Amino acid sequence: MSTRTLVSPATVARPRGKALYWTVFTAVVVLFALAFLFPVYWMASGAMKSPDEIARTPPTLVPHHWHLTGYTDAWDLMQLPEHLWNTVVQAAGAWAFQLVFCTAAAYALSKLRPAFGKVVLGGILATLMVPAQALVVPKYLTVADLPLIHTSLLNDPLGIWLPAVANAFNLYLLKRFFDQLPRDVLEAAEIDGAGRLRILWSVVLPMSRPVLGVVSIFALVAVWQDFLWPLMVFSDTDKQPISVALVQLSQNIQLTVLVAAMVIASIPMVALFLVFQRHIIAGISAGSTKG
Numbered sequence: 669m670s671t672r673t674l675v676s677p678a679t680v681a682r683p684r685g686k687a688l689y690w691t692v693f694t695a696v697v698v699l700f701a702l703a704f705l706f707p708v709y710w711m712a713s714g715a716m717k718s719p720d721e722i723a724r725t726p727p728t729l730v731p732h733h734w735h736l737t738g739y740t741d742a743w744d745l746m747q748l749p750e751h752l753w754n755t756v757v758q759a760a761g762a763w764a765f766q767l768v769f770c771t772a773a774a775y776a777l778s779k780l781r782p783a784f785g786k787v788v789l790g791g792i793l794a795t796l797m798v799p800a801q802a803l804v805v806p807k808y809l810t811v812a813d814l815p816l817i818h819t820s821l822l823n824d825p826l827g828i829w830l831p832a833v834a835n836a837f838n839l840y841l842l843k844r845f846f847d848q849l850p851r852d853v854l855e856a857a858e859i860d861g862a863g864r865l866r867i868l869w870s871v872v873l874p875m876s877r878p879v880l881g882v883v884s885i886f887a888l889v890a891v892w893q894d895f896l897w898p899l900m901v902f903s904d905t906d907k908q909p910i911s912v913a914l915v916q917l918s919q920n921i922q923l924t925v926l927v928a929a930m931v932i933a934s935i936p937m938v939a940l941f942l943v944f945q946r947h948i949i950a951g952i953s954a955g956s957t958k959g
Contacts, residue, residue: 715739715928722924738928745915746917746929748910752936755909758825758898759891763833766887767880769833774842775868779854788842792836827901831844832891838883845879846872882897892937921931 714722715738717731742748777785783830811821811831849872850937857871873880895911905916909932918926 690773691915711927711934712931715742715924715931717924719922722927727938732903735924738922738924739932741922741925742929742932745921746913748932750906751908751910751913752933754907755892755911758828758909759888761825761829761886762891763884765833766838767884770835770839770883771873771876771880772840772868773845774839775872777873778843778846779867780864789840793840795834795836803897804900807897811901821901823902823904823907826900828891830896832887835890837885838886841883842876842879845876849875878941885940885944886919888940889937 713731716734716736717738718733718735721728769901776782777789782788811827813819814821818848821830853871853875854867857867862870892909893911894909895915898909899912899915902912905913908916914926914929914933921929
């Protein structure tokens with residue numbers, strides 16, 4: 669059966685139709701590229717303008733004079749190396765905790781089939797219906813006075829790491845991927861004498877690299893861009909991540925310096941996506957086909 673389209677292949681094959689097709693296609697691609705890339709250009713070029721030029725009305729598309737002092741001042745005045753390192757530590761710890769515990773929980777619910785597993789999974793997925801803002805106060809009270817051991821995790825990276833483990837979306841994403849793994853491969857490993865942990869480590873995880881890459885990206889981005897929860901956990905300015913520090917230190921800072929600091933803060937996540945974009949696309953499409 670031939671695929672039905674808005675324009676027939678015969679019309680597109682004609683010189684006039686081909687020219688019209690490529691004109692429309694190019695215009696759409698350019699418009700979408702401008703819609704996504706223009707804000708990035710505006711932010712990066714705004715940091716290179718003078719303080720008077722960036723506040724001018726109407727604004728200028730291209731700086732009259734290119735200044736790099738905004739970036740150097742942002743790096744020094746706003747203590748970006750220290751706050752970027754705090755963010756890296758918090759994001760890396762949350763990623764590691766989440767990858768270990770969410771993977772273990774998803775594997776147990778998918779392959780070990782514990783008693784009341786469906787009830788547990790339903791309860792976990794029900795938390796997706798609760799607004800994140802409604803959980804802020806209970807999370808803060810728990811972190812401020814940890815049950816049983818009665819210790820405080822405020823101003824401690826564990827206050828970011830442990831709550832990040834309870835990510836229902838990533839857990840469900842991993843479970844759905846594990847459900848689609850070929851049963852024959854797991855049974856063959858079991859016949860060879862591999863235990864549950866051995867199967868997870870040697871069989872399941874190597875086959876799950878695409879979805880683990882997606883979960884890793886989600887975990888890192890969530891911590892990197894979070895503002896409200898780090899603001900509540902870290903009252904010590906020296907331990908705050910970059911998202912909180914940009915707001916706390918922006919009171920007496922020039923606008924160009926603040927914009928430059930935002931550009932620098934966004935570079936790691938943009939670079940992370942550009943490096944791992946193939947893995948992200950592979951992980952998203954991996955769960956769409958069975959086995």
